[in-house]
Amino acid sequence: MAWGLVVVSLWWTSTSGSSVHGGAAVLTSLGRVSGLLAAYLMLVELLLMARVPVLERAVGLDRLAAWHRGLGTNIVVLMVSHVLLIVWGYGLADHHQPVAELFTVITTYPEMWKATIGTLLFVAVAVASARRLRPRISYELWYLLHLTVYASVLLVYGHQTANGAEFVGHPVNRTLWQLMYVTVAACLVIWRLALPLGRVVRHGMRVERVVEETPGVVSVWIRGRHLDRLGVQPGQFLLWRFLAPGHWLTAHPYSLSARPRPDRLRITVKAAGDHSGAIARLRPGTFVAAEGPFGHFTADRATRGKALLIAGGSGIGPVRALAEDLAARGDDVIVVHRARDARELALWPELRRMAQERRLRVHGVVGSRRELGYDPLAADLVEASVPDVLARDVFICGPTGLTHGLVRSLRLLGLPDEQIHTEDFSLR
Template sequence: MTATARPLTRTAVAPGRLATYVLLGAWLAHVLVIEILFIKYGKGKNSILTVGKFFGLHTALIMMLQLTLVARVPWLDRRLGMDRLTRWHRWIGFTLLWTVLTHATIVVSGYTALGSEGPWDTFWSLAGVTASMLGMIAASIIVVVAALSMRQIRRLLGYEVWHALHLLLYVAVGIGLAHQALEGTTFTQSTAAEVYWWTVWVLVLTALVVGRIVVPVWRNVYHGFRVAAVVPEADNVVSVHVTGRHLDKLPARAGQFMIWRFPGHNNWWQANPFSLSAAPNGRSLRLTAKAVGKTSAGLRGVPVGSRVFAEGPYGAFTTLHQTRPGLLLIAGGVGITPIRALLEESTEPSVVLYRVHSEAEAVLLPELESLARERGARVHLLTGRTGAGSPPNMPFAPENLAAAVPDITERDIYVCGPLPMTEAVLRSLKALGVPTRQIHAERFTLA
């Protein structure tokens, strides 16, 4: 199987930076419009409730941004990567939590100032009003999910449990929209302002539904993914070859990953993000997985011919971001899978550094060496325990990287492996003065 080489294209602005500018610019422009409209139409029943409306409005604005970040808009995903978008989503989510709590507290205070009851009685009076009750339910869901997303609690939950609970946020969004509609938005005094507000909501929700539901379902119906072969690569590593119809139409690139489900073999809710371990060739796809969990461990028993449900391709770990003619590809353990695909696709002078504890753990090494011979690339297998021996074995120390690849600052560098290894490499690259634009690293994870 041969992959189609993609031409190297360089742009004045890096794709990731361009996407950040576009996303941030569009968001700030939207916020500016809303701020102007709020100044004109946002006055509440008293000054306290005006502030409460301000925080309520910005709660909705943050929800719009949150949904956009997880809508899996292809243009954004290919340039920013799901890991970065998910990280932004997480941190902005805590901003949403505090905005919701502030809005609720100020609204209760505002109505308390208007009436003769205390704050607690005012709270229960508002709970008896349908619009307010819906807002309270939405806020409660957000608070619960945010609490469960704290790292200390999140580690105690399995991914499937946490993900199912996290989906309640979509329920909160729906209830929140009903709350807005019944309360009357800030902009009911202006037809144009109200049309603008709800049009943006429709666009955001459409992007979410299309990206998360319509496109994945359509692609699976159109391509009809099926298991073509299951090949053990080592005692705890297996490759699954997937075929289907019209795979030349699937916009996949070397370095990307897909979210895989194997209905009938695993439960529907069990999914894993596995990288493509071979460059897409228009006829088949391949994933290679290490047995680290129930889903990946069971792949060896997936029946040939069985249906596969795949979402994607996703990720920005591709040569779309390449800026220099030479490549340095650094992999650790099973992180070799997207690195191997990138080497297959590339026609650039390449060096591969493959870090494993022992040569027996170097899965796909024969394929790497064969590809390297075909492309005039170099493969260095880095074995041994980090820190062992005298002098200590430190393959990714700045001086060792510079010795292995003297022209390292002239190359684009792609790094994929365990988090400690990736962070060590990134620190060394920074110490060596490699420009940030030439460094590419992405975590392949669902959460």
């Protein structure tokens, strides 16, 4: 907010009161302000997903991603407002029709053709991210579209300093503006490019083997050097990029499904799309790049000595890793795995073995609500199954519908929010 006021002050200090007189001048000034804010928020948009450790630790990648999604709509509104207001204001001043003025601006003003392409690219990304359209687009296509945002930011930059009244003849303002761009670019280069590449060299991670757990669910064992230095905890996730055909361009969030070892990590993935389905075909020896760790779905959040862990579908991966960690430190742990079919109870033999060896109880809740005739995770049934639920930390990992339904049930029982822990692995 404070930095946004600084950005608006660039317009304020470069605009005299006498120049804002008449309809054309007012429209042009509003267009200038909306353009400055749109450009500033574009940089904030990039910074939110630059993987800056201090931001991730303070807020969490899931919340940063949510802010990133919400901010996109505001940027598009400001960008469109900037174009319409500027063209309208210029048209009134020059006595031109808006369409004719738009053509004149694009074809005669410095750097404007680049800015036009950049704006159209950003609008296209926003449309692809719309709530109704997003589920219909594959993650891979969505990811590739989002890469064009970097090109958009570079394309629109030139017209700002070449035409903006805030920068032409104002070297201090221009330097401050350039510094903002350089700072964000440095964060992206360091944490999105340099450090991940450094980890590839330092840790030498490769696929060791791929194991089918249940139909459509596989575990990938990854071998490397000094993996304990990654600092990843059970329950956290990393962004994995497998250096194999079909996997190079996209990084996907998968959580650990076992406690990390100095030389091995394991993730468990359910086939839910093109990328996750292709994981089963990875070959041993494939190089692996990873960013992270991310998330707060860890034993550090459990403070009561008792925990209830509820997993739905592929959410059993982080739940299994977290259960092992909590049980190892002596906590009283109950694990509930919700599945539509008994064949979907992935990692079930491991959980049963852990229950025999440690202070751990496991329950499989199988069957759709239509088949059962009721919701087995309704508030009253949760309380009947776990009478001391109010004395436990509750960790939930699974599909959005299951998570939201369980949170409502737990709140109905009187469980305070500080005892309810969830994780959102979606970055779009």
